[in-house]
């Protein structure tokens with residue numbers, strides 16, 4: 001995801017509410033987080049959810065999996081169906097390592113630029129394919145660029161996948177050094193938040209996934225200092241009581 005592509009998602013007609021999509025404020029701290037905390041990824045206190053988009057990737061995903069194994073963390077990976085087609089073994093390795101898979105779509109398109117029937121086909125194709133290849137049916141859906149249309153919301157409901165965005169991002173797709181990525185993350189990372197990183201550079205600067213890998217140890221130090229655990233969305237967004 002690069003800024004120009006991000007800017008392509010300008011207005012988000014969401015459940016009848018028009019939200020201006022000008023950057024991380026919408027999903028990090030803006031009205032969405034207060035009005036729709038589950039959609040924004042605000043979960044149980046005491047930890048954060050760690051999520052990776054745009055994979056699987058033959059270089060980035062194994063590097064991220066190795067880093068997560070060293071830290072003893074379990075994360076959620078939002079897979080692109082087109083990437084699963086190219087790298088099915090990499091997709092399977094995510095589940096084999098105990099991580100959770102969600103669906104990011106088959107193609108990486110802004111849903112506001114596509115029809116409702118396109119969204120239904122794209123999401124249905126990706127869900128079926130991820131389940132067939134990995135043996136794990138996606139429970140969560142994150143649209144490309146975090147942009148939801150009325151059609152994508154309907155498709156998600158029909159396919160029984162729950163839309164989840166994020167509350168903190170590192171802009172790791174820019175391929176900047178890890179301290180830069182950490183600085184972005186810490187600006188919006190709070191107890192109960194959801195972190196967005198990428199294990200693939202298929203929509204961003206070549207090799208940008210290295211930024212996500214390199215930031216993880218520093219993120220671990222900061223989370224330990226705050227007494228926050230790391231967990232996948234299945235436990236982060238589990239309803240209590």
Ligand SMILES: [Zn+2]
Pocket residue numbers: 001053054104108144145203
């Ligand atoms: Zn993406």
